[in-house]
Amino acid sequence: MSKLPNLAVVGATGAVGTVMLEILTSRKNVWGEIRLIASPRSAGKRLSVRGEQVEVVALSTDAFEGIDVAMFDVPDEISAAWAPVAAEAGAIVVDNSGAFRMDPDVPLVVPEINPEQTRNRNRGIIANANCTTLAMIVAVAPLHREYGLKELVLASYQAVSGAGQAGVDALHDQLTRVAGDRALGSRTGNVRNAVGDDLGPFPAPVALNVIPWAGSLKDGGWSSEELKMRNESRKILGLPDLKVSATCVRVPVSRGHSISVHAVFGSEVDAEGAREVLRGAPGVILVDDPANGEFPMPIDAVGTDPSWIGRLRRSLDDPRALDFFVTGDNLRKGAALNTAQIAELIAAEFVPATR
Amino acid sequence: MSKLPNLAVVGATGAVGTVMLEILTSRKNVWGEIRLIASPRSAGKRLSVRGEQVEVVALSTDAFEGIDVAMFDVPDEISAAWAPVAAEAGAIVVDNSGAFRMDPDVPLVVPEINPEQTRNRNRGIIANANCTTLAMIVAVAPLHREYGLKELVLASYQAVSGAGQAGVDALHDQLTRVAGDRALGSRTGNVRNAVGDDLGPFPAPVALNVIPWAGSLKDGGWSSEELKMRNESRKILGLPDLKVSATCVRVPVSRGHSISVHAVFGSEVDAEGAREVLRGAPGVILVDDPANGEFPMPIDAVGTDPSWIGRLRRSLDDPRALDFFVTGDNLRKGAALNTAQIAELIAAEFVPATR
Ligand SMILES: NC(=O)c1ccc[n+]([C@@H]2O[C@H](COP(=O)([O-])OP(=O)(O)OC[C@H]3O[C@@H](n4cnc5c(N)ncnc54)[C@H](OP(=O)(O)O)[C@@H]3O)[C@@H](O)[C@H]2O)c1
Ligand SMILES: NC(=O)c1ccc[n+]([C@@H]2O[C@H](COP(=O)([O-])OP(=O)(O)OC[C@H]3O[C@@H](n4cnc5c(N)ncnc54)[C@H](OP(=O)(O)O)[C@@H]3O)[C@@H](O)[C@H]2O)c1
Numbered sequence: 116m117s118k119l120p121n122l123a124v125v126g127a128t129g130a131v132g133t134v135m136l137e138i139l140t141s142r143k144n145v146w147g148e149i150r151l152i153a154s155p156r157s158a159g160k161r162l163s164v165r166g167e168q169v170e171v172v173a174l175s176t177d178a179f180e181g182i183d184v185a186m187f188d189v190p191d192e193i194s195a196a197w198a199p200v201a202a203e204a205g206a207i208v209v210d211n212s213g214a215f216r217m218d219p220d221v222p223l224v225v226p227e228i229n230p231e232q233t234r235n236r237n238r239g240i241i242a243n244a245n246c247t248t249l250a251m252i253v254a255v256a257p258l259h260r261e262y263g264l265k266e267l268v269l270a271s272y273q274a275v276s277g278a279g280q281a282g283v284d285a286l287h288d289q290l291t292r293v294a295g296d297r298a299l300g301s302r303t304g305n306v307r308n309a310v311g312d313d314l315g316p317f318p319a320p321v322a323l324n325v326i327p328w329a330g331s332l333k334d335g336g337w338s339s340e341e342l343k344m345r346n347e348s349r350k351i352l353g354l355p356d357l358k359v360s361a362t363c364v365r366v367p368v369s370r371g372h373s374i375s376v377h378a379v380f381g382s383e384v385d386a387e388g389a390r391e392v393l394r395g396a397p398g399v400i401l402v403d404d405p406a407n408g409e410f411p412m413p414i415d416a417v418g419t420d421p422s423w424i425g426r427l428r429r430s431l432d433d434p435r436a437l438d439f440f441v442t443g444d445n446l447r448k449g450a451a452l453n454t455a456q457i458a459e460l461i462a463a464e465f466v467p468a469t470r
Numbered sequence: 471m472s473k474l475p476n477l478a479v480v481g482a483t484g485a486v487g488t489v490m491l492e493i494l495t496s497r498k499n500v501w502g503e504i505r506l507i508a509s510p511r512s513a514g515k516r517l518s519v520r521g522e523q524v525e526v527v528a529l530s531t532d533a534f535e536g537i538d539v540a541m542f543d544v545p546d547e548i549s550a551a552w553a554p555v556a557a558e559a560g561a562i563v564v565d566n567s568g569a570f571r572m573d574p575d576v577p578l579v580v581p582e583i584n585p586e587q588t589r590n591r592n593r594g595i596i597a598n599a600n601c602t603t604l605a606m607i608v609a610v611a612p613l614h615r616e617y618g619l620k621e622l623v624l625a626s627y628q629a630v631s632g633a634g635q636a637g638v639d640a641l642h643d644q645l646t647r648v649a650g651d652r653a654l655g656s657r658t659g660n661v662r663n664a665v666g667d668d669l670g671p672f673p674a675p676v677a678l679n680v681i682p683w684a685g686s687l688k689d690g691g692w693s694s695e696e697l698k699m700r701n702e703s704r705k706i707l708g709l710p711d712l713k714v715s716a717t718c719v720r721v722p723v724s725r726g727h728s729i730s731v732h733a734v735f736g737s738e739v740d741a742e743g744a745r746e747v748l749r750g751a752p753g754v755i756l757v758d759d760p761a762n763g764e765f766p767m768p769i770d771a772v773g774t775d776p777s778w779i780g781r782l783r784r785s786l787d788d789p790r791a792l793d794f795f796v797t798g799d800n801l802r803k804g805a806a807l808n809t810a811q812i813a814e815l816i817a818a819e820f821v822p823a824t825r
Contacts, residue, residue, distance in 0.1 A: 133479045145742065165502070168807065172740065189606055213701075252744055266787075268623040268732045269519060270625030270730035271716075272627070272680045272719065272721070277735060283652055284652065287649065287650050287651070288650075288653050290645055290648070290649035290650065291649045291650040293645070293649075294645035294646045294648075294649040295642050295643075295645065295646040296640065296642070297638055297642050297724075305769075306533045306769040307769060307770075315621075318763040319763060319767055319769070320769060321567060323722070323723055323724050323768070323769065324723060324768055324769045325721055325728055325767065325768060326629045326767060327728070327765045327766065327767070327780070327795040328760055328764075328765055328781075329728070329779050330765075332760050332761050335741070335783050335784065335786070336741065336758070336760065336781065336782065336783040337783055337786070338760070345786065356783075356787075357787075358787035358788060358789065359786075359792050360732050360786070360787070360788075360791065362625075362730040362732075362793055362795060364728075364730065364795070366627070366680055366721055366722075367678070367721075367722050367723075368678055368679060368680060368722075369652075369654060369678050373680055373682070373719075375625035375682070375717040375719065375730075377623045377715050377717075377732070386690070386691065395541065403691070405683055405687050405691065406687050406694070408673040408674060410681075410683055411682065411684045412674055412679055412680065412681060412682070413678070413679055413680060414660075414661040414662060414674070414678065414815050415662075425682070426691065426799075427691065428690050428691040428692055429690065430715045431690070431700065431714075431715070432621075432712075432713035432714065432715070433693070433713060433715075436715065438715050440682040440717060
């Protein structure tokens with residue numbers, strides 16, 4: 116196996132797919148052919164990747180002929196139906212959806228944390244974690260290795276692009292209706308009236324508001340997004356008994372998910388030691404100088420690869436606990452970048468070890 | 471003492487003062503004269519309260535002549551200098567600033583929780599808690615009485631009006647510059663460029679962003695706002711050893727502070743029992759039906775008196791912990807309303823017990 120592997124990007128026209136094409140263009144090229152796949156609606160469209168115009172083909176069994184690695188950036192149900200088809204056709208699938216993440220025969224991989232798991236390919240599928248978990252877990256993992264993680268209490272500040280392009284459109288449509296009206300928010304109902312009935316993918320107006328809800332309703336009042344943070348953190352870190360409580364909240368931010376983290380460890384921690392651990396950690400940038408206005412924020416983290424971490428403090432009432440704030444680009448590390456990193460680990464298997 | 475007491479509102483022209491005049495107009499009238507006081511800049515201005523036009527007078531020692539109760543809705547340093555002057559002149563002061571909250575000779579009162587503390591008037595001053603603590607504590611206190619609170623992990627979503635009218639102006643100025651531009655947030659720096667240098671009272675743009683910072687820098691990297699949540703919660707609940715970790719974050723919301731709460735108790739809790747406790751609790755409204763899109767949100771809580779609480783869940787990994795979300799109007803219960811309620815407790819002392 117010394118030829119460059121052929122790659123398929125399924126969902127190339129979507130929010131994640133669009134960022135994927137940017138990433139494939141800017142990272143070291145390790146691919147032979149790059150084939151772009153989407154729904155029949157998009158077939159024939161031409162998109163730019165690696166500086167070339169490539170025609171989109173419709174998703175079909177034939178579309179995977181000759182493909183070595185297939186990235187899936189499509190809704191859950193499309194992945195559920197088609198990822199096994201691609202695997203059957205001989206491709207190694209890296210899936211961005213929620214369809215396979217908790218499947219015991221599918222590894223959940225974050226290359227900075229558990230790259231060795233890419234070898235567990237019982238089903239020929241490797242899953243990518245959800246965007247909120249990803250932003251947080253790359254910062255938590257090195258601290259876990261140092262201090263032994265016992266518990267996470269998480270509150271998220273999730274950008275509207277987590278709900279795809281439709282979320283971004285909804286926020287901006289709403290902002291044009293409320294911007295500049297200083298009286299808004301001063302009496303009940305005004306923001307709802309100003310925004311009107313077109314809420315896009317959200318259960319309430321998101322402009323001038325925060326919505327403590329993301330995903331679907333599960334047992335005990337939990338949202339699917341909150342359970343993902345718990346279950347995926349446990350699987351990625353290999354800590355099946357990790358205590359996790361998460362509250363997921365949508366905020367009027369276009370791109371960049373943030374998480375307020377309270378992490379309790381098995382041994383005493385100190386803030387400067389934790390900062391030192393983070394300074395050396397892969398995929399993390401420490402931005403922690405509040406006196407000079409430096410803390411992680413969506414407007415700065417957007418378009419960058421690492422998770423930004425700052426506001427690091429040792430809890431005043433528990434010498435084993437750290438509080439900090441993390442922001443990551445939900446479309447890069449939270450989706451396309453992590454998928455690309457996993458795919459590159461697989462591509463390396465195609466190259467003779469001596470190179 | 472059977473005459474109606476005379477009231478002074480110091481800072482009547484500010485964000486809190488303006489809401490105070492609305493509240494004094496709509497609640498049961500228990501006051502004789504209402505005198506409006508502000509800086510010399512505002513002297514001579516006429517403001518409406520109880521349907522009457524009242525002329526604003528400049529703050530001075532003489533301004534407190536004949537006043538029984540003086541509300542202070544002014545910056546910390548003005549309260550620090552002038553509340554003792556008003557007390558010396560014979561008025562009972564109810565102060566909204568941070569100047570006296572942690573003074574051991576000044577009670578910190580939330581009428582739903584510790585109304586008896588209004589009698590501890592060694593200095594003639596009663597303090598009002600800060601807005602973020604207030605929204606959360608009225609929901610936490612009845613749960614504490616039922617289950618015995620041990621620990622709070624808090625993450626806030628604070629509205630820009632917490633920084634006064636200047637905060638509201640800054641947000642809307644910025645929103646008019648970014649609204650509708652869907653490309654914003656897709657590359658680094660764009661929101662900063664679009665917003666420009668005029669950040670108002672905040673250390674970064676707040677439109678399309680969240681800023682994990684409120685207040686000033688204290689030891690260990692904590693912000694003053696985070697320490698207030700810890701210290702004021704302990705004092706109000708009378709729990710000097712309560713474990714509290716708070717992360718305070720500013721969000722692009724005009725009015726309404728929200729808090730994600732993880733509360734650990736001394737005994738086992740159950741979600742339905744906790745809901746029952748909250749249904750009967752004063753100053754609280756339970757809004758907890760996510761299947762029907764009902765959860766606490768700023769756009770709904772604004773202009774209302776109670777703290778809205780919802781998203782109540784028992785932690786999956788700790789039978790003694792509850793997770794929930796709270797939203798309160800930072801200018802009503804978070805400031806003016808709580809002050810008015812305290813002042814009314816004092817006014818009742820002026821009325822013969824038989825009435
Ligand atoms: N947005 C995020 O922050 C984020 C983060 C992590 C993971 N994810 C996951 O990544 C996946 C894609 O999300 P997104 O935000 O990019 O969604 P999106 O913007 O809605 O894009 C969906 C993509 O799927 C394609 N597709 C839809 N139906 C199809 C069909 N029947 N056959 C073939 N292709 C079909 C679409 O092609 P057409 O254009 O032809 O319809 C489009 O390329 C989802 O599973 C999502 O949960 C998203
Ligand atoms: N905003 C909130 O959510 C909130 C919540 C809880 C507590 N608080 C506290 O309540 C207080 C008022 O806050 P705010 O948001 O209403 O502030 P604001 O909008 O800036 O209003 C300040 C008020 O203080 C008056 N003032 C300023 N300097 C003065 C001076 N030298 N002499 C006399 N009066 C003076 C102003 O009068 P002029 O108009 O004449 O300048 C104005 O009435 C602060 O201590 C704040 O921390 C605010």
